[in-house]
Amino acid sequence: MTERSNPIMSCNHHLLLKIFLSLLGAALAICFIQLGALDFMKTLIESGYSGTSHHAIFVKPKLGPILSTNRSSCFSNGIFTRPSISEKLLKDIMKRRAEEYRQHQLRMGANLNRLIIAPANSPLQYPITGFTVSPMQKSLIPGLALQAQKGEAYKVSLSVNKGVLSVEDLLDGDQVEGQGRSNLTISSSNLTQLNDLLSRVTYTSTIYHIKTSDLFHFTFEDHEVMFPITIRRQTIPVLYDPGNDVNSQVTIVTKTFLRYEELNVLIKSIRMFYPRIKIIIADDSLKPEPITEKNIEHYIMPPTQGWFAGRNLAISQVTTKYFLWVDDDFVFLNGTRIESFVEIMEAVPELDILGGAVSGNQFYFKLKYEEGDEEEGGCLTRVKKEFHQPLPNFEDCILVDGVVNYFLGRTDAVRRVGFDPFLKRVGHSEFFMDGLGQLLVASCKGLSIGHQKHRPHGKYAYFRTQKKADGKRKVYHHFFKNYLKYLQF
């Protein structure tokens, strides 16, 4: 590395000439700029500029645990989620909600992603991004170098907060102070030797954490640069063996309540096309009837436990890479081909959910979300029939935020989001809300399944319909859980 960064190796006379002609200017510029840039950089760093807003240059810090105070409130014509209760009760709830939100921001690492600006004309060379280490393990820091004008002596200072620094293979006479501590000073009268020492500097985090970061400070004379060190514990791969056919790739999952007649029609239709595929059924009927066919797993829940609880139970039992969600009153048709879903998912491994159409209805939507003010919370609006853009290479598919109740899901990705068991009667988009920014969702034409004709079930309708009290509870749930001020469906 010292070889490569040795100035003598690559000079360009054209440029050299140009610079001679403006020596004075150059000299002035260098000194002016160093200081100007340093101030500027510091300001931006102190301001913790988030970089996502138009007028953010002087935004206040967004350090996870501390709620920043610069976000503006949002509005929509949707439901105002704040409960209408006594001021005292509300105050307690708001306090609890704010604390949970603070913990959430901290856990999301909101404090690990601050903006850093590289100053112009700094003689320091360093890794600006991508330097990742394992906690409490020594790692060589790549790319550190000083490339200053000739002088009698050179002295650089290095410092970190959550670890220690040292120079590998130190020899007698090397001028290194602070070996094995968090502040290191390296001096030499020879630039090549200094860079050789810099090329052997290592970092070892002294705190154990699976996901955090440190900030490296590197200074020479009046020049200072900073760069982040990502501290990340390695993960172990978790893969699914897809085997050789659809039966080892996909499990069909559904949730039922009282509608055994419909369920049996569905099962029969599945068996016509997929005689051996595994079917998982979550059942919270009042008087569960046994289902003991081959390759069917029947799970019995406490009566009326609810819709999302059942969906979450069902996916918790899947052992294949993908699962196909169907409602208990759907019916497989000649055109229903699970393989088509799998082909697209395999071609686009980043996809998490792929939705089809139920008796020709390709339902999909986009979610518009504003973070809103820190105390009030955000605003969420569901916009039907809108999509982000076509899915590259698949002209019949579009990228969206939510799809119909007939989709192929990536088991591990969907489990990470999950179906909130709180939602008992009514729930669909709520899953896609929880998955926003975590699930890449697409919807395709021509992936179709049928819907059985409606059969009257007095009892079913009674339980299925959401009571007024349930509705209120649900709104409060979104107020607290999703930190929402307005919700528009």
Added chain:
Amino acid sequence: MTERSNPIMSCNHHLLLKIFLSLLGAALAICFIQLGALDFMKTLIESGYSGTSHHAIFVKPKLGPILSTNRSSCFSNGIFTRPSISEKLLKDIMKRRAEEYRQHQLRMGANLNRLIIAPANSPLQYPITGFTVSPMQKSLIPGLALQAQKGEAYKVSLSVNKGVLSVEDLLDGDQVEGQGRSNLTISSSNLTQLNDLLSRVTYTSTIYHIKTSDLFHFTFEDHEVMFPITIRRQTIPVLYDPGNDVNSQVTIVTKTFLRYEELNVLIKSIRMFYPRIKIIIADDSLKPEPITEKNIEHYIMPPTQGWFAGRNLAISQVTTKYFLWVDDDFVFLNGTRIESFVEIMEAVPELDILGGAVSGNQFYFKLKYEEGDEEEGGCLTRVKKEFHQPLPNFEDCILVDGVVNYFLGRTDAVRRVGFDPFLKRVGHSEFFMDGLGQLLVASCKGLSIGHQKHRPHGKYAYFRTQKKADGKRKVYHHFFKNYLKYLQF
């Protein structure tokens, strides 16, 4: 911004003098270094240097979808996981496994974290890290500036790959080429005007993705710098209302099989101390017996569905922020205080799992994992009674990788990892393997629960004991799922 970076505002005569004395040297240095550094930076970028190894300077690229070929194989005295089957069968399996691993790396964003080195003495100022945008939304790029020596004219080029660039509020006469395209050229005879234009440059991604990144190229004359743009779809908070007491914060979850006698002892002991806390029971007994007490949810699984399937079912039904895992043959003692777990978790929001001790046995371990060679896979060793370091501010607690079967878990975090339903009979550390790097785990002295005296159950023992075939299947499972070559418990 142009104000702050205006050279005239902050000159330092001491430094100015120093630089005059070494004008020639400076001039030479500048030109040498610009080119040297540029070459060096390019080399490192092309080499996609990972920054985590000691001799990584010339490492080949690690672009997610392409398996890099520089990792060295690992060894341990543990079980060699590769199945001893016909070459042909093995070849098919290895091919499947490699493909799943490729997809895994791609999904983990292995291609989004490449190392970039900032060259020394570049006149360009730019955000090195922390610049994050929402997909397909226009964002102002912070900190762009040129700070060059005086000249007749200045011209900078900007380019990106996954989006378009433009200058806001463009006026007639502004020399901007490529407005709204992925390559932008800005020229001016006035440095302040150029920097004013640079301060208004916006980026808009043209591809929709929830989690990806772009690379920004910024050049002036022979100088080139690059920085990453993080493209991230916003997520909606998912919070749990902790309410005001332990009953609204914690659910007790367990899995039972045939041992109703033990289960009833456990339940009675819980009710002595926590009369109202919710208990969730997953039951895969051969002849399930009804359990219909208040605040108990009893889930009936297909017979002998298995240990981890039951655990995964149980946590899928939790609606509180935390759950307490207990085995069906534990017993609550006078000293068993769930509140103590909660206090520590609330004080350290980044903790995901907090383990206690079962009849005085505070079981915990560390996992040593080597990624190993790309084709062969990794090596994993479990080391009992080792920990990373004490949990700051809690002298009786240590940070570890795995704990005993008695722990408080953060519901959302544990669900993200989950209990692999494949593991039917034997399984404990497997959950912590899957959670490595994803769950921050601690173990504390003094958080104790009792273990009931062992009662003989012929049938239970028969099912509980792992058959030879099961053992083989399990080893193969780790071979494929965890991409392991050696596994040592």
